[in-house]
Amino acid sequence: MSLIYGDPYMTVTDAATTTPTWKYSVADMVKVGEGQTDDYWSLRVKMPYHRIQYQFAVEGSDGQHVLLSDRGIRADTAENRLKNNFRVPYFQEVDRVKTPDWAKTTVWYQIFPERFANGDQSNDPQGVKPWNPEDHPGREDFYGGDLQGVLDHLDDLQRLGINGLYFCPIFKASSNHKYDTIDYFDIDPDFGDKDLFERLVNEAHRRGMKVMLDAVFNHIGYQSLQWQDVLKNGDSSRFASWFHINSYPLTPFNDPSNNGGNPQYDTFAFEPHMPKLNTANPDVQDYLLEIATYWIKTFDIDAWRLDVANEVDHHFWRRFYQATQQCKKDFLVIGEVWHSSQPWLNGDQFSGVMNYAFTEQVEEHFLTSQQTAQNMVELLTDQLMMYRQQNAQVMLNTLDSHDTARILTVAGGDEKRALQALAFIFTQTGMPCIYYGTEMGMSGDNDPDCRKPMDWSQLGQPIWQKVHEIVQFRRDYAQLLGTGSTRLSVNSTGLIKVERVGSAHLTAYFNTTNNAVPLSMEPKLAQGYDGENLAPKGFVIEVI
Incomplete structure (x- = not known):
């Protein structure tokens, strides 16, 4: 495979005919991967005038030579090499897609605050349950985890090798998971207050740790001021256009007269207590942008993780990205997208996404043996080649989370298989992320069982030491593994x-x-x- 390329306006004059023709160069490409149906070849070239036209010279396994051009496959002739080229007319910005360098050397640690550590029993919610790592949580259970608990254990996370803290939502909400936001401008009182959060961010930064918060902008909580106003005032509410409401008058979602309890408005999934925001509405956009920039300007956070990002208006995400970058250079934006994500990764919306396609391939081979090694390698190669290198380097690579069963449970309790899979993702392109408790050998089935209280009795034990070694290896070779x-x-x-x-x-x-x-x-x-x-x-x- 060779690349035929040159500046579209650069010509050379043929001595015999005195006719100017396109001046091009030919360079051999290097095979960099094999996917399920495609092979991948690569070459880096530098164009002095910020434009290029090109096509590919391909030699088949049967020895046939053809050109792959903007008009398809053609015979490899001198005439065809001069026309029908792919063209990039002008690179408006040479480095249009930029991702933060610091993120490429970060090992993230996901914290579900309500279950990480109870550092202040004075703010425990009513009916809090005893801290028991062997318990199987119900959806409505509270155990008293808070931000003070995180602050108390920052040194433990630093010893593990962590240099990035990814928090599930910490804003005022009625649930234990806090994805039903009541007030985006306030810390949930069960977790602490803004002074405590500021101290936590400062202490994390002092230890070289970045802080990423969870932005739930697809929907809002049932108890929010905005939604309660709509329930009270109906279509005359000043917030009525903030939501996707299908009929009036609104009745409580659990009212039997309301079509069997089905909501009259769009929601996240089928959760009636999470009405979906109309993120195409300029007023909603302005409100959410005020939130996004407030936590950067006031508390110096380093990244946002965007919940249900694929269901939010693209125009809003472009405004969001511009606003966050203006607040803080090299700010990181990670979207929750469970499928192919290229529309969001063109330099104007997200830096990267939660790499669920990667996760699924690794689990289906290493943890459950549902596919062969060859098939996994091909699919992972396809996944890696789907995105620009700078985006791939900041994809969030996880094996489990608050939404999925824990890796030890997926592995059938086999610790060696779980550690092997963990070591594998720590050698890959992208930012590795550990879900709280993985280093303690915690198990748990799908939500809510994956949200058990942290088992601090395993701190420093053999499983902790093994995870620590994997994390430390990634940190020791951060530059190679982050960019190579x-x-x-x-x-x-x-x-x-x-x-x-x-x-x-x-x-x-x-x-x-x-x-x-x-x-x-x-x-x-x-x-x-x-x-x-x-x-x-x-x-x-x-x-x-």
């Missing part, structure tokens, strides 16, 4: 091979077969490796 190229493959013995090339050269092997495989490596990090053989569920990572 990635190549995935499966070798002849069935081992998954990861190569990262940048400031150094990393080679890692993961054994998901049923047999020990002979291997000679000088490991920086390993599991199940004795110097000669890599055991099933093992991994070994070498850096040169």
Whole structure:
């Protein structure tokens, strides 16, 4: 595969005919990955006048030579090389898609505040349950976790190697999860107050930790001032146009006369206590932008994670991105999108997204054996090549969260499989994220069972030490793993091979077969490796 390229206005005159023709160069491309149906080739070129036209010269496995151009596949002739090129007329901004450099070297830790630690019992909600990591929480249960609890354990998180704190919602709300916001400008009193939050952010920053908050802008809480005004005043409410209301008069969502309890308004999913905001409304946009910038300007947060981001107006996200970048250089914006996300990743909306497609492929091979190693590698390669490199470097790579079963449970309680999967995502392009309690070996089924109170009795125990080693490895080689190229493959013995090339050269092997495989490596990090053989569920990572 070769690239035929040049400036569209650069010509050379043929000596025989004195006719000017397009001047082009030819450069060989490098194969960088193999997906399910496509191979991927890459080449970096620099154009001095910020424009380019190009096409590809392809040699088939049968020896046939063709050109792939803007008009499709054509014969590779001298005439065809001069026309029908792809063209980028002018790079308006050479680095139009920018993502924060600091994020590429960050290891995130997701905190569900109500279940992380109870540092101040004086703000416990009524009916709080005893702190029991073996409990199976109900949807309405409270255990008393708060921001003081996070502040009390910052040193523990620092020892683990964490340098990014990702908080589930902390704003005033009626539920334990706080995704039903009542007041975006206030800390929920069950968690503390603004003075405490300011102290927490300052202490995190002092330890080199970034802070990311959860923005729930797709919907608002049933008890919010805005929605209560609509319930009271109907279509004469000044907030009526803030929502998607299908009929009046509104009745309580649990009123039997209301079509069996079905809401008369659009909601998040089918949650009647979370009415959906009309984010195309300029007044709603202005209100939400005031919130977004307030927490940056007042408390110096570093990032927003955007809940249900794919259901919010694109125009609003463009305004949101501009407003946050104007507040703070290199501010990070991560969207919650569970499917292909390119429309949001063109430099004007999000930096990256929660990489659920990545998560699913890893889990289906490493944790549940639902797909082969080869299939996983191909799908992950397709996923990696779907986005610009600068976006891929700040995708949020998780294995579990407050929305999903914990990795140890998905792995059937097999600690070695869970650790192998965790080590794998820490070698990949993107920002790794640990869900609270993973380092404690916590289990839990789908929501709400994945939200058990933190098991602090396991602090410093063997499972904690193993997770710490994985985190510390990522931190030790942050530059390489945050920005270097990635190549995935499966070798002849069935081992998954990861190569990262940048400031150094990393080679890692993961054994998901049923047999020990002979291997000679000088490991920086390993599991199940004795110097000669890599055991099933093992991994070994070498850096040169």
